[in-house]
Amino acid sequence: MNRFELTVWGARGSIPAPAAANQIFGSDTSCVELRCGDRLIFLDAGTGIVTAGRKLYEEKVSDFDILFTHCHLDHIMGLPFLIPLYKDHVSARIFAGHFLDDTTCQAMVEGFMCPPYFPVKPKQFAAKIDYRDFRPPQPLDLGDGIAVKTFRLDHPNGAVGYRVEYDGRAVCYITDTEHQPGTIDPALVEFIAGAAVMIYDSTYTDEDFERFVGFGHSTWQQGVRLCRAAKVPQLLIYHHDVSRTDMWLEELAAEAAAEFAGAQVARTGLTIAI
Ligand SMILES: [Zn+2]
Numbered sequence: 496m497n498r499f500e501l502t503v504w505g506a507r508g509s510i511p512a513p514a515a516a517n518q519i520f521g522s523d524t525s526c527v528e529l530r531c532g533d534r535l536i537f538l539d540a541g542t543g544i545v546t547a548g549r550k551l552y553e554e555k556v557s558d559f560d561i562l563f564t565h566c567h568l569d570h571i572m573g574l575p576f577l578i579p580l581y582k583d584h585v586s587a588r589i590f591a592g593h594f595l596d597d598t599t600c601q602a603m604v605e606g607f608m609c610p611p612y613f614p615v616k617p618k619q620f621a622a623k624i625d626y627r628d629f630r631p632p633q634p635l636d637l638g639d640g641i642a643v644k645t646f647r648l649d650h651p652n653g654a655v656g657y658r659v660e661y662d663g664r665a666v667c668y669i670t671d672t673e674h675q676p677g678t679i680d681p682a683l684v685e686f687i688a689g690a691a692v693m694i695y696d697s698t699y700t701d702e703d704f705e706r707f708v709g710f711g712h713s714t715w716q717q718g719v720r721l722c723r724a725a726k727v728p729q730l731l732i733y734h735h736d737v738s739r740t741d742m743w744l745e746e747l748a749a750e751a752a753a754e755f756a757g758a759q760v761a762r763t764g765l766t767i768a769i
């Protein structure tokens with residue numbers, strides 16, 4: 496079997512959460528690395544991608560893809576600090592498809608890496624960057640047998656869920672998204688069906704969800720219901736709220752594993768073979 500694994504570089508949502516009480520699960524925002532054989536794909540470029548980038552530089556990795564779920568700051572704020580983008584031997588493809596208007600991926604990156612918000616413009620990237628636009632459910636062919644399916648999620652300003660298939664296995668990355676309490680979206684069940692792992696927006700819990708209707712996020716319990724319905728054996732609880740300390744997340748891990756044996760809580764540095 497070819498290598499197919501994921502590594503979490505940042506599991507937080509909304510804003511980084513550096514604190515002594517958050518050392519185990521980490522403080523960085525959304526970023527997951529996929530290794531498909533020799534290929535490297537990043538799901539989002541939150542602050543977690545900064546540490547990943549230093550490692551890539553040491554490994555002399557010169558080619559990768561970035562798939563953005565959307566461009567809320569917690570998913571893009573690491574991009575300007577991704578060291579390999581400033582090296583001229585590097586090639587990268589950056590995908591975005593969540594826009595609800597005719598904004599493009601390139602315009603989005605140029606729009607946030609721009610004075611007075613940030614001093615460095617993307618034209619100072621030395622890497623060869625290919626910006627790619629799509630609209631879900633358009634599939635993406637990344638080559639080398641890597642097939643990506645896309646799904647529009649319910650989130651303010653839009654977001655895209657991904658299903659990455661390689662060597663007969665699949666992983667799904669479903670964040671940021673809001674569910675309707677008491678229902679399970681049959682289209683989403685079909686989208687994730689049979690995947691080995693689903694990484695899921697678990698910002699809230701069923702107990703506190705009522706207070707956050709309309710915020711565009713979901714709960715770990717909805718992740719369990721989706722995994723059960725779609726026969727997905729592993730759930731990775733993800734996009735932790737800034738208030739969730741290690742102690743809180745340890746308790747959640749035990750509660751979730753008791754409810755669904757394949758559930759675990761994402762933390763920076765966690766690697767899972769798919
Ligand atoms: Zn987010």
Ligand SMILES: [Zn+2]
Nearest residue numbers: 565567650671
């Ligand atoms: Zn968001």
